[in-house]
Amino acid sequence: MIITFLGTGTSQGVPVIACTCEVCTSADKHDKRLRTSIMIEAEDKVIVIDSGPDFRYQMLREHVMHLDAIVFTHEHKDHVAGMDDIRAFNYKQDAAMDIYATSRVQEGLRREFSYIFDEFKYPGIPQVNMHTIVTEPFHIGSVKLIPIEVMHYKLPVLGYRINDFTYITDAKTVTDAEKEKIKGSKVLVINALQRQPHISHFTLDEAIAFAQEIGAEKTYFTHISHRLGKHADVNPLLPQGIELAYDGLKIEI
Template identity: 75%
Template structure:
């Protein structure tokens, strides 16, 4: 299985225009973060977790020429806004895109992209096959996804365990029942927004504490705000087996 971090950043706390902080003006490629998204490849199948506003550019930048499915963690626009751009894969592959989401997220997609689901459809719009998921494991191609429910303030969000790899974004709290699903993971990815307290995201210290509780061989932090600091500076503060992820990072598991 090959994991590629398409994006490790977030809209949360990031000025849209003319930010002159040390992160936004950094020349280090590790500080250039698009919105959080993950590419999973296994046995010829290619799956994306979340399609945020940067989805089209992320696909082009990563050279993705085939896509089998999109799996959604939750309905916030920084994770769904790029869904329209699956139309390119519809055209090339001549097949609808498999999309996996809980019913609440499906309803949000139907509101935000109503033209996709309209009775009378304009030629060339995206074509989807919606698959309903919950907290039970499900398969996408050869891969078994085990959903992990985390709380993003009061909003349930899904993380996913795939074999010995666990991916969690937008978490603030996780029950012990759901945490049980994560133990034994060799590689953990979890959000670490900033150092200051936040109502709906792990802080850096909270993410470190959670990583140490899980005890994975390696943990990567994602969904990183510019407020966290520069990649090089923060990396020096982290325990040896905990790292910051960055756009383009590729793992072979």
């Protein structure tokens, strides 16, 4: 199974268009961070977790010719805004896209993309099959996903464990019960927004402490703000076994 980091950045902080900091102006490809998302390529399914505003470009950049499903973590715009662009896959595959989300996230999608769910189906609009996620594990083909609930300030967000790989974004607090679902993972992906305190995201120090508590063989940080600093400056300072993820990174699990 191949995991591709489609994006490792965030909308948090100063918009890139107005920012002249060393990260936003860096020529290093590791600092070119699109909105956070990953792609899972299994033997029988290709799955994307979250389709943010950069979804279309991410699919083009990775030359994705087939996509079976999108799984959502939560309903914030930087994680769902690109769902309209599934229409290309609808056309090519001649099938509706399977969408996996909690009932609350589905409500957000219906507000954001009301035209998709209207009784009158306008020609060419995205076609979806909605599947409701709860707290129980579920399968997409051969891929088993175990939901892990974390808190993004007061908003519940789902992370997912797949075999020995755990992916979590937008976390600030995680209960002991949910940590038990994560422990034993060989690879952990967790958000590390910035160095300064933040109300709804792990800081760099909090992410390091969480990673060390879980004790995965390898931890990658994602959902990185430009405020964290340049990849070349931050990565060498991280503890052994912990690295910053970057757009286009591929790992095999």
